[in-house]
Amino acid sequence: MGEKAPSPSSKRQxxxxxxxxxxxxxxxxxxxAGLSQDDVVEKTHVNIVTLYRIETAQTKPQLRTLMALLDVYGVTDETRADLMALQKEAKQRGWLHGFEANLLGQYSAYIGLEAEAQQAINYESLFVPGLLQTEDYARAVIRGVRPTAPDDENEHRVTARMQRQRLLEGDTPIRLWAILDQAALYRKVGSEAIMHDQLAHLAQQAKRPHITVQIIPFSAGAHPGMPGSFIVLKFGPDAPDVIHIDSMAGDLFLEKETEIQRYxxxxEHLRAIALSPTDTAALLASLHRDH
Structure with a gap:
């Protein structure tokens, strides 16, 4: 008698x-903490295979295992509480990570996911995408969006944004498809000089083989992107996409199959109505000359 086929419910989610x-x-x-996986195994007696599966999100750690790891890593009470909450809610899909949460200090929960993605499709209606911003443009955007925030906090965010751009470098950079509404290029962020440099930088980045830039012209009229910006993170054929929306309440992550399909x-619709990469390059060159 052959082996019984696994039921759908037995498949690893x-x-x-x-x-x-x-x-x-x-x-x-x-x-x-300066520890290797072998060091952690020796200190906690957690099985090396279990530790590997925990660190690659293949399994949820049991609470006692999580506590043992956190003891060895010497985390603060606040971080411990955040991680225990994640462990408890690990099977829930969809997440609003509020600005007040302190899981990663001043880093967004989005950064870690972006670093693991193979591809990002970023639609922006008002800004140049973060991965394609110059430092001066990023600083002007962050200060404009967060006018009451302390300067040191804003500078930390600028630094984090510049560090994120390392994903575009190296032997296996993230593949970025940026779609911008034309309005994002006409809104003056900072000075004329900042916009001049930003447009030049955007045009230069668009020439790289792993970066595609398309602009939706004003002539396209109303379109599905007008309700707001979003990013689709793609992790490969064996992992579902994640939709990220940067809202006033914090980082919103969508994971349901229907939501992923809709975005x-x-x-696809935005790509179809946007200018081709070649026509986009021509428009960027024209705008750069105007500035």
Whole structure:
């Protein structure tokens, strides 16, 4: 008699955003403590295979295992509470990570996910995408959006944004498809000089083989992107996409299959109505000359 086929319910479910964040943060804490996986195994007696599966989001750590890891990593009470909450809610899909949350200090929960993605499709209606911003443009945007925030906090965000751009470098950079409403290029952020440099930088980045830039012209009229900006993160064929929306309440992550399908359909529509990469390059060159 042949083996019984596994039931659909027995198949391993793809990791949720919460589980991915828990795994990423546990890796970061171990590395910050200067410990190898073998060191952790020796100190906690957690099985090396279990530790590997925890750090790659293949399994949720049991509470006692999580507590043992956090004891070795010497985390603060506040971080411990955040990670325990992630462990408890690890199977829940969809997540609003509020600005007041302190899981990663002043880093967004989005950064860790972006670092693991193979591709990002970024639609922006008002800004140049963060991965394509110059430092001066980023500083002007962050100060404009957060006028009451302390200068040092804003500078920390500028630094984090510049560090994120390392994803575009190296042998296996993230593949970025940026779609911008033309309005984002006409809004003066900072000075004329800042906009001049930003347009030149955008045009230069668009020439790179792993970066595609398209502009939706004013002549396209109303379109599905007008309700707001979003990013589709793609992790490969074995992991579902994650939709990220930067809202006034914080980082919103969408993971349901229907939501992913809807946003991917929107992306296809926006690509279709946007100028081709070649025509986009011509428009960027014209705008750069005007500035």
């Amino acid at each position: 793809p990791p949720t955003v919460r589980l991915r964040r828990l795994a990423s943060e546990l890796r970061r804490l171990r590395q910050a 991917n359909q929107i992306c």
